[in-house]
Amino acid sequence: RLRITVANGDRLRCHALARDVPISIGGEHFSITCAGIDLGCFDFILGVDFLRTLGPILWDFDALLMTFWRLGRRIRWDRLGGAAPAVPHLQLAAASQEAEHPLLDPLLQQHSD
Incomplete structure (x- = not known):
């Protein structure tokens, strides 16, 4: 009966929940919680709960670039896989x-x- 609020304000039914799922993004490894919802044409969306764990983030939406600090290193994600x-x-x-x-x-x- 869990519902997830998405960016446009809609509340979507969650079909399943998986905790401590290992993922790797740009060579960085994370353990996240995944909610199974119908995303239409998207395979995966990193939500605010995950992004909040990264601390302060510098975004450049024109260049599709984000940078943040993790474990004392500056991390830069630039159009990863897109x-x-x-x-x-x-x-x-x-x-x-x-x-x-x-x-x-x-x-x-x-x-x-």
């Missing part, structure tokens, strides 16, 4: 085609720039 991003408003427009939010399309059109 392709070059599409234009943000095109991503939003594409996402809105599949969404169940009828007000999203007019809002995207209004702010297309």
